[in-house]
Amino acid sequence: MKSARAISVFHGPNLNALGSREPDIYGTTTLDQINAALQALADDMGCEVRFAQHSSEGALVDAIHAAAQGGRAIILNAGAYTHYSYALRDALAAVTVPKIEVHLTNIYARESFRRRSVIAPVVHGSISGFGVNSYLLALRAAVSMLDAIRD
Numbered sequence: 060m061k062s063a064r065a066i067s068v069f070h071g072p073n074l075n076a077l078g079s080r081e082p083d084i085y086g087t088t089t090l091d092q093i094n095a096a097l098q099a100l101a102d103d104m105g106c107e108v109r110f111a112q113h114s115s116e117g118a119l120v121d122a123i124h125a126a127a128q129g130g131r132a133i134i135l136n137a138g139a140y141t142h143y144s145y146a147l148r149d150a151l152a153a154v155t156v157p158k159i160e161v162h163l164t165n166i167y168a169r170e171s172f173r174r175r176s177v178i179a180p181v182v183h184g185s186i187s188g189f190g191v192n193s194y195l196l197a198l199r200a201a202v203s204m205l206d207a208i209r210d
Contacts, residue, residue, distance in 0.1 A: 063209050064106035066201045067126035068097060068194070071138030072114040077163075085163055086190055093191055100195055106202050116140055120150040127154035132201040134194065136161045141176045152181040157204035159197040162187035 070090060073080060078089035094110045101108040109131070113119045119137065126133050133156060140147050141160070151158050158181070165188030166173045179185050184200060186193045 064104075064202055064205050065129065065131040066101070066106060066108045066134060066198065066205075067122070067131045068094070068108060068110045068134045068198075069119060069122055069126075070110070070112040070136050071119060071140050073138055074136060075112050075114070088191055093194055096191055097194055097198055100198055104198070104202050106198075106205075108198070116144055116146055120146055123147070123150040123154060127156045130156060132157040132159075132205055134159050134161055134197045134201055135178070135182075136163070136194075137178060141166070141178055142173060143177060145177060148177045148181055151178055157201050157208075158182040159200055160185040160187075161193045161197045163190050163193055164188060 074090055077085055077093070078087050090112060097108055097110070111122055113122060119140065123133060133154070135158065137144065137147055137160070141162070160176065160178055160182045166176065168188070176185065183204065186196050186200070189196060
Protein backbone atom coordinates (compact mmCIF):
# COMPACT_ATOMS: atom_id res chain seq x y z
CA MET A 60 0.00 0.00 0.00
CA LYS A 61 1.47 3.35 -0.96
CA SER A 62 1.35 6.21 1.48
CA ALA A 63 -0.68 9.28 0.54
CA ARG A 64 2.13 11.33 2.11
CA ALA A 65 5.19 9.71 0.57
CA ILE A 66 8.20 11.70 -0.57
CA SER A 67 11.48 10.77 -2.21
CA VAL A 68 14.48 13.02 -1.62
CA PHE A 69 17.18 12.76 -4.25
CA HIS A 70 20.64 14.21 -3.79
CA GLY A 71 22.80 14.62 -6.89
CA PRO A 72 26.52 14.45 -7.56
CA ASN A 73 29.04 15.54 -4.92
CA LEU A 74 26.41 15.96 -2.23
CA ASN A 75 27.78 12.83 -0.59
CA ALA A 76 30.85 14.97 0.22
CA LEU A 77 28.90 17.58 2.19
CA GLY A 78 30.56 18.45 5.46
CA SER A 79 34.04 18.36 3.96
CA ARG A 80 33.42 19.74 0.46
CA GLU A 81 34.04 23.48 0.32
CA PRO A 82 32.74 24.11 3.86
CA ASP A 83 33.08 27.87 3.34
CA ILE A 84 30.35 27.57 0.69
CA TYR A 85 28.28 24.53 1.72
CA GLY A 86 28.87 24.49 5.49
CA THR A 87 29.89 21.56 7.66
CA THR A 88 26.58 19.72 7.80
CA THR A 89 26.88 16.25 6.30
CA LEU A 90 24.39 14.56 4.00
CA ASP A 91 23.57 12.08 6.79
CA GLN A 92 22.75 15.02 9.08
CA ILE A 93 20.48 16.56 6.43
CA ASN A 94 18.69 13.24 6.00
CA ALA A 95 18.33 12.88 9.78
CA ALA A 96 16.79 16.36 10.03
CA LEU A 97 14.39 15.51 7.20
CA GLN A 98 13.49 12.19 8.81
CA ALA A 99 12.76 13.89 12.15
CA LEU A 100 10.48 16.44 10.44
CA ALA A 101 8.81 13.70 8.40
CA ASP A 102 8.12 11.76 11.60
CA ASP A 103 6.61 14.89 13.19
CA MET A 104 4.46 15.50 10.11
CA GLY A 105 3.35 11.88 9.76
CA CYS A 106 4.79 11.31 6.32
CA GLU A 107 7.09 8.74 4.78
CA VAL A 108 10.40 9.88 3.33
CA ARG A 109 13.05 7.96 1.41
CA PHE A 110 16.52 9.17 0.54
CA ALA A 111 18.96 8.41 -2.26
CA GLN A 112 22.15 10.02 -3.47
CA HIS A 113 23.25 9.42 -7.05
CA SER A 114 26.26 10.82 -8.82
CA SER A 115 25.06 9.38 -12.12
CA GLU A 116 22.62 11.35 -14.23
CA GLY A 117 21.00 8.15 -15.50
CA ALA A 118 20.44 6.86 -11.97
CA LEU A 119 18.68 10.10 -11.07
CA VAL A 120 16.46 9.83 -14.16
CA ASP A 121 15.55 6.25 -13.22
CA ALA A 122 14.87 7.28 -9.61
CA ILE A 123 12.56 10.10 -10.72
CA HIS A 124 10.51 7.73 -12.87
CA ALA A 125 10.34 5.09 -10.13
CA ALA A 126 9.24 7.59 -7.49
CA ALA A 127 6.53 8.98 -9.75
CA GLN A 128 5.26 5.51 -10.60
CA GLY A 129 4.88 4.97 -6.86
CA GLY A 130 2.98 8.24 -6.48
CA ARG A 131 5.76 9.79 -4.41
CA ALA A 132 6.44 13.52 -4.37
CA ILE A 133 10.01 14.41 -5.36
CA ILE A 134 12.47 16.74 -3.69
CA LEU A 135 15.60 17.06 -5.81
CA ASN A 136 18.93 18.72 -5.30
CA ALA A 137 20.44 17.95 -8.69
CA GLY A 138 23.76 19.60 -7.85
CA ALA A 139 25.65 20.63 -10.97
CA TYR A 140 23.13 18.80 -13.17
CA THR A 141 20.72 21.63 -12.32
CA HIS A 142 22.46 23.86 -14.80
CA TYR A 143 22.71 21.67 -17.88
CA SER A 144 20.94 18.31 -17.62
CA TYR A 145 18.16 18.23 -20.15
CA ALA A 146 17.78 14.53 -19.35
CA LEU A 147 16.75 15.41 -15.77
CA ARG A 148 14.60 18.24 -17.06
CA ASP A 149 12.77 15.89 -19.41
CA ALA A 150 12.35 13.23 -16.71
CA LEU A 151 10.80 15.78 -14.37
CA ALA A 152 8.57 17.16 -17.13
CA ALA A 153 7.29 13.66 -17.84
CA VAL A 154 5.96 13.00 -14.33
CA THR A 155 2.93 14.55 -12.67
CA VAL A 156 3.73 14.17 -8.96
CA PRO A 157 4.68 17.22 -6.89
CA LYS A 158 8.31 18.15 -7.63
CA ILE A 159 10.48 20.62 -5.73
CA GLU A 160 13.99 21.75 -6.60
CA VAL A 161 16.28 22.43 -3.64
CA HIS A 162 19.70 24.01 -3.16
CA LEU A 163 21.67 24.72 -0.02
CA THR A 164 23.12 27.92 -1.45
CA ASN A 165 21.46 30.75 -3.33
CA ILE A 166 22.35 29.72 -6.87
CA TYR A 167 21.41 33.17 -8.15
CA ALA A 168 24.16 34.77 -6.04
CA ARG A 169 26.85 32.37 -7.22
CA GLU A 170 28.99 32.06 -10.34
CA SER A 171 27.25 33.01 -13.57
CA PHE A 172 27.08 29.40 -14.82
CA ARG A 173 25.17 28.42 -11.66
CA ARG A 174 22.51 31.11 -12.00
CA ARG A 175 20.43 29.19 -14.53
CA SER A 176 18.40 26.13 -13.67
CA VAL A 177 17.15 24.09 -16.61
CA ILE A 178 14.91 22.11 -14.27
CA ALA A 179 13.17 25.08 -12.60
CA PRO A 180 10.59 25.48 -15.39
CA VAL A 181 9.33 21.91 -14.93
CA VAL A 182 9.08 21.70 -11.13
CA HIS A 183 6.39 23.17 -8.94
CA GLY A 184 8.82 25.30 -6.99
CA SER A 185 12.44 25.99 -6.14
CA ILE A 186 13.92 26.69 -2.73
CA SER A 187 17.51 27.84 -2.41
CA GLY A 188 19.83 29.69 -0.14
CA PHE A 189 18.66 28.51 3.27
CA GLY A 190 21.14 25.72 3.92
CA VAL A 191 19.56 22.68 5.54
CA ASN A 192 16.35 24.68 5.94
CA SER A 193 15.95 24.63 2.14
CA TYR A 194 15.30 20.90 2.43
CA LEU A 195 13.00 21.27 5.43
CA LEU A 196 10.96 23.94 3.68
CA ALA A 197 10.73 21.70 0.63
CA LEU A 198 9.46 18.80 2.74
CA ARG A 199 6.76 21.01 4.25
CA ALA A 200 5.77 22.18 0.76
CA ALA A 201 5.68 18.63 -0.61
CA VAL A 202 3.44 17.43 2.22
CA SER A 203 1.13 20.40 1.69
CA MET A 204 0.91 19.63 -2.03
CA LEU A 205 0.20 15.95 -1.38
CA ASP A 206 -2.50 16.87 1.13
CA ALA A 207 -4.12 19.21 -1.40
CA ILE A 208 -4.21 16.39 -3.96
CA ARG A 209 -5.77 14.04 -1.43
CA ASP A 210 -8.49 16.50 -0.34
